[in-house]
Amino acid sequence: DTGVSQNPRHKITKRGQNVTFRCDPISEHNRLYWYRQTLGQGPEFLTYFQNEAQLEKSRLLSDRFSAERPKGSFSTLEIQRTEQGDSAMYLCASSLGDRHQPQHFGDGTRLSIL
Amino acid sequence: GQQLNQSPQSMFIQEGEDVSMNCTSSSIFNTWLWYKQEPGEGPVLLIALYKAGELTSNGRLTAQFGITRKDSFLNISASIPSDVGIYFCAGPFLQGAQKLVFGQGTRLTINP
Numbered sequence: 001d002t003g004v005s006q007n008p009r010h011k012i013t014k015r016g017q018n019v020t021f022r023c024d025p026i027s028e029h030n031r032l033y034w035y036r037q038t039l040g041q042g043p044e045f046l047t048y049f050q051n052e053a054q055l056e057k058s059r060l061l062s063d064r065f066s067a068e069r070p071k072g073s074f075s076t077l078e079i080q081r082t083e084q085g086d087s088a089m090y091l092c093a094s095s096l097g098d099r100h101q102p103q104h105f106g107d108g109t110r111l112s113i114l
Numbered sequence: 115g116q117q118l119n120q121s122p123q124s125m126f127i128q129e130g131e132d133v134s135m136n137c138t139s140s141s142i143f144n145t146w147l148w149y150k151q152e153p154g155e156g157p158v159l160l161i162a163l164y165k166a167g168e169l170t171s172n173g174r175l176t177a178q179f180g181i182t183r184k185d186s187f188l189n190i191s192a193s194i195p196s197d198v199g200i201y202f203c204a205g206p207f208l209q210g211a212q213k214l215v216f217g218q219g220t221r222l223t224i225n226p
Binding site for chain 1: 118145147149154155156157158159162164202204207212213214215216217218219
């Protein structure tokens with residue numbers, strides 16, 4: 001299966017700790033997206049990359065959040081000094097850059113802050 | 115900002131029944147996407163619609179892009195237990211934009 005891969009699948013950490021998640025997109029997809037999903041809600045956009053360039057960031061992405069895609073392939077999302085409100089499912093998606101190419105999602109990383 | 119409103123929020127049906135759900139927006143969308151999400155998994159794309167009035171099927175699923183461009187419908191015929199999950203509509207925040215905005219989902223429960 002060559003779908004979007006995310007790890008870890010689950011992360012439990014204490015408030016104040018830093019966490020990092022990884023996303024491996026579908027190969028040859030040049031666009032990569034991060035979303036956050038809380039219980040009972042649809043995913044909310046955080047940021048997206050075209051190749052290695054981060055082209056858009058949501059206001060949800062506070063200065064404690066940083067995302068990188070250094071070689072235009074996998075991406076990492078880091079949250080510094082985690083807070084209770086950061087508990088959520090973090091979803092990664094990827095797509096081709098052509099028009100009418102829908103986003104395909106990974107199974108997410110569920111973050112729980114103690 | 116743009117919001118997508120899905121209805122109903124939840125449905126409880128008997129196996130074999132047909133299902134209809136819809137998604138509306140106060141703004142025009144040029145693309146409508148329907149995803150299904152099961153517990154512990156990411157959303158899986160079911161159907162993509164790119165043209166007003168378009169009617170597209172994927173097995174027992176049929177979705178339509180409303181003529182007004184402000185709504186879309188998803189129908190499931192002859193439901194089976196594996197149809198259980200949360201169905202989300204989604205579309206680009208702005209024309210040509212990359213980020214998607216999602217509805218709050220319709221939770222489907224099926225009684226065998």
